[in-house]
Amino acid sequence: MRVVVDLTRCQGYGQCVFLAPDLFSMPGQEALMYDTDPDDKQRERILQAAAACPVQAIHVDRMATQHRTVDPELAHPTSARDDEFKRNGHIVIVGASLAGGRAAGVLRRDGFEGRITLVGDEPYEPYDRPPLSKQVLTGAVDAEHTMLPHLREIEVEWLAGTPATGLDIAAKQVRLADGRRIGFDKVLIATGARARPWPNKEEAALDGVYVLRTLDEARRMRRRLANGVDRVLVIGAGFTGSEVASVCRDLGLPVTVVEAGPAPLVGALGKVVGAVAADMQREAGVDLRCETTVTGLEGRDGRLTGARLSDGSTVEADMAVVALGAVRNVEWLEGSGLAAGPWGVATDAGCRAVDINGLVTDDVFVAGDVARFPHPVYHYQFLALEHWGNAVAQAEIAAHNMLSDQAHRWPHLSLPVFWSNQFHVNIKSVGVPTVADEIVIAQGSTAERRFVAVYGYRGRITAAVTFDQAMWLDFYRGQIEQAAPFPPGYRMVGQVEETRPMPAGVPQRLAPAEGATVVVTGHDPAERRVSLVRPPQ
Amino acid sequence: MTANDQAKGDTVVASASIYEQILQFANRADPYTLYRELRKTPVARQEDGVYVVSTYEHIVALLHDPRVSSDRRNLAHPPPGDPLPPSFIGLDPPEHDRLRRMTMRNFGPPHAPRTVENLRGELLPLVTSLIDGIAGRTRADIVDDIAYPLPVAVICRLLGVPREDEPKFHVWAEEIVETLGPGEGDQEERNKRRQAALLGLAGYLGELARAHRRDPGDDILSGLVTYDGPDGSMSELEVIATSALLLIAGHETTVNLIANGMLTLLRDPGLLQRLRQEPDLVIHVVEELLRFEPPVHFLPQRVALDDITVGGVTIPKGSSIVLALASGSRDPAHVRDPDRFDPDRPYIQHLGFGGGIHHCFGAPLARLETQIALRELATRLVNPRLVADPPPYRPSSVLRGPRHLFIEYDGVAPRL
Numbered sequence: 001m002r003v004v005v006d007l008t009r010c011q012g013y014g015q016c017v018f019l020a021p022d023l024f025s026m027p028g029q030e031a032l033m034y035d036t037d038p039d040d041k042q043r044e045r046i047l048q049a050a051a052a053c054p055v056q057a058i059h060v061d062r063m064a065t066q067h068r069t070v071d072p073e074l075a076h077p078t079s080a081r082d083d084e085f086k087r088n089g090h091i092v093i094v095g096a097s098l099a100g101g102r103a104a105g106v107l108r109r110d111g112f113e114g115r116i117t118l119v120g121d122e123p124y125e126p127y128d129r130p131p132l133s134k135q136v137l138t139g140a141v142d143a144e145h146t147m148l149p150h151l152r153e154i155e156v157e158w159l160a161g162t163p164a165t166g167l168d169i170a171a172k173q174v175r176l177a178d179g180r181r182i183g184f185d186k187v188l189i190a191t192g193a194r195a196r197p198w199p200n201k202e203e204a205a206l207d208g209v210y211v212l213r214t215l216d217e218a219r220r221m222r223r224r225l226a227n228g229v230d231r232v233l234v235i236g237a238g239f240t241g242s243e244v245a246s247v248c249r250d251l252g253l254p255v256t257v258v259e260a261g262p263a264p265l266v267g268a269l270g271k272v273v274g275a276v277a278a279d280m281q282r283e284a285g286v287d288l289r290c291e292t293t294v295t296g297l298e299g300r301d302g303r304l305t306g307a308r309l310s311d312g313s314t315v316e317a318d319m320a321v322v323a324l325g326a327v328r329n330v331e332w333l334e335g336s337g338l339a340a341g342p343w344g345v346a347t348d349a350g351c352r353a354v355d356i357n358g359l360v361t362d363d364v365f366v367a368g369d370v371a372r373f374p375h376p377v378y379h380y381q382f383l384a385l386e387h388w389g390n391a392v393a394q395a396e397i398a399a400h401n402m403l404s405d406q407a408h409r410w411p412h413l414s415l416p417v418f419w420s421n422q423f424h425v426n427i428k429s430v431g432v433p434t435v436a437d438e439i440v441i442a443q444g445s446t447a448e449r450r451f452v453a454v455y456g457y458r459g460r461i462t463a464a465v466t467f468d469q470a471m472w473l474d475f476y477r478g479q480i481e482q483a484a485p486f487p488p489g490y491r492m493v494g495q496v497e498e499t500r501p502m503p504a505g506v507p508q509r510l511a512p513a514e515g516a517t518v519v520v521t522g523h524d525p526a527e528r529r530v531s532l533v534r535p536p537q
Numbered sequence: 538m539t540a541n542d543q544a545k546g547d548t549v550v551a552s553a554s555i556y557e558q559i560l561q562f563a564n565r566a567d568p569y570t571l572y573r574e575l576r577k578t579p580v581a582r583q584e585d586g587v588y589v590v591s592t593y594e595h596i597v598a599l600l601h602d603p604r605v606s607s608d609r610r611n612l613a614h615p616p617p618g619d620p621l622p623p624s625f626i627g628l629d630p631p632e633h634d635r636l637r638r639m640t641m642r643n644f645g646p647p648h649a650p651r652t653v654e655n656l657r658g659e660l661l662p663l664v665t666s667l668i669d670g671i672a673g674r675t676r677a678d679i680v681d682d683i684a685y686p687l688p689v690a691v692i693c694r695l696l697g698v699p700r701e702d703e704p705k706f707h708v709w710a711e712e713i714v715e716t717l718g719p720g721e722g723d724q725e726e727r728n729k730r731r732q733a734a735l736l737g738l739a740g741y742l743g744e745l746a747r748a749h750r751r752d753p754g755d756d757i758l759s760g761l762v763t764y765d766g767p768d769g770s771m772s773e774l775e776v777i778a779t780s781a782l783l784l785i786a787g788h789e790t791t792v793n794l795i796a797n798g799m800l801t802l803l804r805d806p807g808l809l810q811r812l813r814q815e816p817d818l819v820i821h822v823v824e825e826l827l828r829f830e831p832p833v834h835f836l837p838q839r840v841a842l843d844d845i846t847v848g849g850v851t852i853p854k855g856s857s858i859v860l861a862l863a864s865g866s867r868d869p870a871h872v873r874d875p876d877r878f879d880p881d882r883p884y885i886q887h888l889g890f891g892g893g894i895h896h897c898f899g900a901p902l903a904r905l906e907t908q909i910a911l912r913e914l915a916t917r918l919v920n921p922r923l924v925a926d927p928p929p930y931r932p933s934s935v936l937r938g939p940r941h942l943f944i945e946y947d948g949v950a951p952r953l
């Protein structure tokens with residue numbers, strides 16, 4: 001049975017753990033771990049668990065969409081020309097992972113009867129990556145057992161292990177590595193990202209040096225961890241690096257984390273929350289070295305032995321995990337004329353690709369980690385996200401828009417949501433925490449590692465981050481959508497710490513288009529719209 | 538209603554009277570038609586300043602709104618206190634979290650994730666013996682014969698309360714439930730009855746707690762009185778308030794779910810038949826029941842800590858808020874065809890157990906007990922039929938369910 005829990009929805013109610021404790025577990029207060037491929041003997045329990053989830057986040061054998069409407073099956077109106085396309089058209093999806101697979105499912109759900117070709121360079125059908133740095137590394141789940149359930153039985157022509165090498169928009173063709181060209185009526189670019197490799201090729205090739213993005217990489221890492229390691233060196237304390245460190249501690253392995261910034265997670269969540277993460281890591285026994293970089297890896301006989309650090313010290317380690325972020329898979333789009341670069345492929349708010357002239361294309365769509373899209377809530381800045389929830393939400397909007405005429409297209413207006421499980425704590429965020437000048441601990445206590453941190457930019461709430469407090473997150477989502485004032489001045493339950501705003505300490509990469517403050521209304525994607533409001537005087 | 542009232546504005550007065558009608562016992566059999574009217578004013582201010590919220594979207598928003606308190610002491614005009622301190626459902630974080638966490642240690646994750654799993658083996662024999670008990674006849678009361686004794690046996694066993702004492706605490710529990718939240722009749726008289734029942738139950742549980750402290754067993758009460766850890770330990774009053782909550786909630790709610798379930802099945806013979814052939818179906822039948830005929834219809838105890846604007850209405854700080862859960866679960870803006878019982882919906886998301894930090898503590902038990910009871914009743918009763926439809930109801934509008942559910946049947950098949 002294929003199981004996936006949409007952890008962007010999960011609020012940590014634990015109902016699944018009660019009903020199927022062999023398949024779901026909560027090592028801390030809210031951080032959920034689960035078996036992605038349970039035995040058929042557990043069928044009754046898994047069905048009970050899935051039915052009991054208060055937010056219907058557990059999908060067994062079948063996915064439900066992220067966007068839920070009262071009428072999920074309702075086909076939207078189309079013109080006669082669109083009807084012809086829906087019956088006989090050809091859609092090519094490049095990238096057969098989370099976004100690509102989800103888009104294919106939605107296309108079929110919404111009545112697309114034509115041909116779908118799914119081009120993927122990996123040999124596997126779409127699988128789920130978040131478990132790779134969690135359940136798979138601990139050994140609780142085999143890497144091969146992370147296949148995503150389908151939205152429905154989708155009939156697609158699936159070209160596995162087939163990299164795309166080019167896109168010819170004028171001729172409406174995708175070029176493949178084997179020399180083939182496939183024509184399309186519409187194409188979806190969903191090639192995601194890959195792990196940024198260690199910059200020194202020779203050092204990167206040492207036995208014991210790993211990156212983590214794919215199933216194969218996770219399997220190799222797991223095998224190594226299981227065989228016994230003296231010390232793991234994690235390079236970079238972003239989410240992936242921190243999760244790897246957490247797994248190592250769970251396995252009882254000594255681990256050194258080297259981070260260039262002042263604390264873990266600072267790049268995404270800022271200094272205040274980063275400091276909490278640093279405490280958490282040290283308390284768990286991580287040897288954490290911040291404001292330090294690895295200047296070189298050392299090896300003997302082709303095997304990793306350790307690393308030199310910028311402070312002149314050395315670390316002995318027989319395994320290193322390079323967790324320096326991701327690189328967008330855009331090389332194959334060179335020469336296509338699309339606005340594609342290190343930050344991804346630019347789109348409009350409806351997932352249509354923008355070309356280098358800034359013109360919006362008609363038939364080229366983009367979704368997932370490879371996309372870079374303008375978000376009205378964040379001053380129409382282009383966001384490039386590496387979030388599970390964004391990949392599925394955007395894929396659903398892209399698929400819808402591929403089948404819709406101008407009057408029926410939807411904007412991709414979901415607020416970014418993200419989760420991470422590390423050191424037995426569930427971390428979630430909504431909004432964009434890096435768009436912030438101030439932060440306030442609105443509820444709970446950082447000392448107990450149960451809190452809500454609210455981020456503000458120029459007097460508006462822009463994001464919220466929770467540690468084991470996921471049940472409040474939707475409230476703050478609403479606050480962001482309403483452009484509510486920061487700091488939130490109301491009386492609330494669970495206010496235990498002094499609630500004075502502090503400097504957010506996030507890396508400033510904001511070039512704000514001031515004056516563009518918007519309010520988002522509507523839940524149903526067909527109804528979600530923005531309207532401009534005047535900035536506070 | 539006076540002419541003057543009417544002049545004040547249609548919406549307010551009209552919906553106030555709808556809420557009052559819902560509370561009237563005469564409308565217990567079908568509150569749903571009234572909920573439809575109620576939802577026309579999603580946030581309805583009553584004449585006494587109480588705000589009734591009846592649409593799914595707004596209820597969910599308030600369940601997750603940190604400006605909403607569950608502690609009645611935050612009301613602009615707090616009511617006279619109960620003789621017991623509030624249990625965790627009547628408290629806010631951080632006190633709520635501390636007490637709930639200490640209680641959960643004995644019942645669920647992270648410390649006791651297998652409690653419910655370990656109980657599974659006991660549930661089926663319990664249900665089997667209850668159904669065997671009605672085998673020699675052709676007429677039974679689903680409430681008194683099955684739906685009530687099952688959860689009582691389970692909660693007694695879990696909590697560590699002797700089942701023989703049931704006649705004693707049953708009277709108090711019933712009284713406490715019937716006087717919960719708004720009701721008809723003299724409010725002062727209601728309050729007096731409530732205080733007396735609470736005192737009676739508190740005395741009984743206090744003594745029991747002391748006995749468990751002397752001689753702890755493998756039950757929640759023993760866990761509560763003996764625990765001393767990072768969260769400290771529970772005071773005697775906290776132990777009493779917590780165990781009173783579990784005892785009452787454990788046996789005054791699931792009874793409604795099972796009885797409402799059997800009623801729904803007997804009204805839909807096709808469904809009853811399907812249940813005999815598709816054992817897994819019961820899982821979704823119970824989930825749809827929680828949406829369609831839930832045991833708890835209102836959360837009447839919430840308080841606005843600050844001015845809260847919801848659905849275009851500003852609820853002033855200190856106001857009492859009633860969340861009409863059962864109405865929200867039938868909101869057509871949330872579910873298609875809400876008044877149809879349909880266990881085959883692609884996903885069933887409901888307010889049957891509330892939501893947010895106060896989400897029902899015993900939900901996993903209620904689900905399992907009801908699933909097993911309904912599946913066994915459906916498969917073992919031969920040609921069951923309702924004697925009276927609608928059945929007689931219990932007085933409470935909050936914990937709504939039949940007082941009796943008389944059925945006739947041709948026989949009881951042995952369990953295979």
Ligand SMILES: Cc1cc2nc3c(=O)[nH]c(=O)nc-3n(C[C@H](O)[C@H](O)[C@H](O)COP(=O)(O)OP(=O)(O)OC[C@H]3O[C@@H](n4cnc5c(N)ncnc54)[C@H](O)[C@@H]3O)c2cc1C
Nearest residue numbers: 095097098099121129130164191192193368369386387388
């Ligand atoms: C270890 C790990 C842990 C994560 N944990 C979390 C988490 O806890 N929470 C969270 O919100 N998110 C998490 N994520 C992020 C999440 O998994 C991604 O956002 C998601 O996978 C993005 O999906 P995608 O389909 O856009 O891209 P990808 O999953 O990257 O898929 C792109 C696919 O396209 C293929 N491809 C690339 N180039 C070509 C080409 N030229 N031709 C054909 N195919 C090509 C790739 O091989 C890949 O299969 C995690 C990611 C990783 C790697």
Ligand code: SF4
Nearest residue numbers: 010011013014016053
């Ligand atoms: S919300 Fe999360 S923890 Fe709770 S039942 Fe659903 S999946 Fe499990």
